[in-house]
Amino acid sequence: MIHPGILRIERLSVAYGDADRVTVRDVSLELRPGQIYGLIGPNGSGKTTLIRGLTGRARAVSGRISFDGADVLALNARKRARIISIVPQSSGIPGGYSVFDVVAMGRTAYCGPFGQLTAADREKVESALRSTRVASLRDKDCAFLSGGEVQRVLIARAIAQDTPVIILDEPTAHLDFRYQIRLLDLVSSYSRENGVAVLLILHDLNLAARYTDRTMILAQGSVVASGATSAVLEPERLSEVYRIPMERIERGSGKPVLFAPS
């Protein structure tokens, strides 16, 4: 079972690139077990930079990230990879590796220097393959997978990584509507069943409304709003952030529908 804990981001500012320009300012967020957080905002608002800051790939200028009291930024890559896993924006998988090989790479932070898997590692990989329904593809060369399959394999890799926190960077990009829903259904049931905190970067506001418990809006590197999703997704606020008129329809489910009226 995954070790539960809270990932606490406190007043984090991140600089990215060669210049010391701070691109994300003063972000605070708490990721709790079994909950799904949405991170939305226009292109270039700093969503991806924020994630790079969480994994030490962009420099945290100030602030603190802790998990269960431990300073995440002070950990080495191997230890950090046991707390946070990342499903990257899909850019394909290099060819010549089987689905099993790729999912097994999720165990990199646990296995030996030659990638040898113990029986326990193998079991984690198998169960990740099953829960993302890619077990039947295990021997297939990743160069020949469809977009939806690639995305599921990358999620399987993150699940095999067995971390209390999973971050997904626009997992639904390039997927048709049916696959978007299926994929996020999968993520959300995995999160609830295993007590994993999920941070979802999304462009689609309705997917955010449907799947996330809490949402943060970033614009130009700063937090515009953060809190319970239905309270954050206010049409006036969204109109201002995206600079187009937005409207909201309430539904009985408590999950609103948002759209830009024609």
Place this chain on the structure above:
Amino acid sequence: MRFRAGPLTLLLSLGVAVMLGLSVLIGPVSLDLRSVLMTIGKKFSQSEIPAELAKIETIVFTLRLPRALMLLLTGAALGCSGASYQGLFRNPLADPFLIGVSAGAGLGAVIAQSIAWRSQTFAPYARPLFALGFGIFVVVVVFLIGREHGNDFPANRLILAGVAMNSFCSALISFILIYFRNNFLTSMSWMMGGITLSGWIPVRVILIPVTAGLIGQAAFAYPLNVLQFGDEQAAALGLEPKKIQRRVIFFATLSTSAAISFAGVIGFVGLIIPHAVRFLIGSDYRKILPLSMLGGGFFLMAADLLARRAFAPREFPVGLITALSGAPFFFWLLYRRRAER
């Protein structure tokens, strides 16, 4: 993933053994297997070697065997480093020759050779040492210049950086060779990748650096797999990309430059062999690296046999054969790329 790695390893090991045998038997003076085996038997049992075998002993132990081992080590070094550089640059064209490391290492070796060392015991060791220094300098430059947006190594940038370093270092090599009036024919054949030295000294000097480099590279085979997904993902999976890249650069350049420092600037082995291996068994560097060592050793011994015997009594540098096979190989590569589209 057309083949399994196990049978291929067995096949290539067998090929290496056969080639070692042939390299010893075939030459200007043909030797028969029986008397060679007898000579070796006598040598190792330390019994007296009869007069009629004395000539065979000289041919086998001071000429052909050290040369064959030199070719095996050099081929293994070039094949394996080629694969490592390709993994490091995430680009199938990164070959020690094409990215300029070979010329850089050659420059180092030529400089070391031109210095009048006081100690005769140190002199041969200066060559791989200088070769390593210059080789590392070239890779680091190509690595920094060939990089785009901090992550990718597009083929055109990589090749341009390599061509620049290659021609720069080659020009300096020619300058030094002519300035110090070295034997022109020997220098020429060295530049084209001919093993012009015989005897055990070169083997003894490069054995340790080449082997250490090969073992070092093999130790990073799995991280190289993960690095194919990019630095960002490798870091998220728990590796430290920069640290790995530095070490792979060191070990790959160590074995390449040690080999080049005596064997000369031999091209394309590091391109052809890893490609062939990848074509047969897929992208897992845990299989690619050892198979490229075996394949490189086999290929270079075969090429050398061809270079020396095909036009006998004329002998050609082995680099000529590897360069000749390089061109059609490139065309095949281009053809395959087009077919894949």
